[in-house]
Amino acid sequence: FSLWVLCWHIKPKTPSVIFMINLSITDLMLASCFPFQISYHIQSNHWSFGKTLCSLVTVMFYSNMYSSILTMTCISIERYMGVVYPMKLIKWRRKRYAFAACLGMWIFLLLAFYPLESTDLTYEVKELGIITCFDVLKWDMLPNFAAWVAFLLTLFVVLFLIPFIITVGCYIGIIRKLIQTSNRYGNRQKTRSIYLAVIVLLVFITCFAPNNFILLVHMISRLFYSRSFYPAYKLSLCLSCLNNCIDPFIYYFASKEFYQKFMQVFRPKVLLSDSLETRRESLFSGRTMSARSMSSGPMDGLEGVKVCLQRQESVF
Structure with missing residues (x-):
């Protein structure tokens, strides 16, 4: 639903929308890995899909998780530039830069996870009669100890810690700017920005940090x-994996168009029932008024005849 709304029902495609489309694609790709993981654990950690698919699912799982982190960071940077420096940095808030950022993000992730792509991640445990997938770490995946240190630092520092610090700094700057200029932006935008900041930080702390x-x-x-x-x-x-469930709330608070489309899709029955009730009440009140006017009309006529007769009697 999110991808459908973002691609076909939100125009124009601003940088924030492009980043949210990338995040939605990331969630969809991550969800496609779940059936394989579920089958793997149901069979007592036995992988029955072959070496190639083991490497593919593993790379997709981890690259999409870190892609979510980097995409949320890009959204926070774009919103920071739009709120704090709307005129100075307007040339950087263009679609081609958003496309370039998404493309560069995926290229960097594929390069970072090249050791997983080029290594057989399956391991046969003969004592248990099972074949594991990326559960037994193979030390020959990297050439030496220094390569392992570089790999771990890339995962933790470059793909998590630095994006987390940037995201927190951006949303602190956004909230501070909105508080200083609350009359200009309005309480509604300030509230939505605060909700967005809380949700993104919740995703980082709850889903990615542990x-x-x-x-x-x-x-x-x-x-x-x-x-x-x-x-x-x-x-x-x-x-x-819980970030897949929380990401739609990011779309809800980050895009006004997504919020409006969401309300159109999920609230038509409520709005329709309200309108029917209003029409029913107006129709009932209209009938009541007409009935009252009809009932009061003849009485006024009879009283007029009586007055006329009284006048005639007084004259004669």
């Missing part, structure tokens, strides 16, 4: 201490 912190701890423990936080890491992956 997974990235536990992943960092899990990798460091495996590299240096031969310990594992695998159950906690799997639980945090479930939390990271």
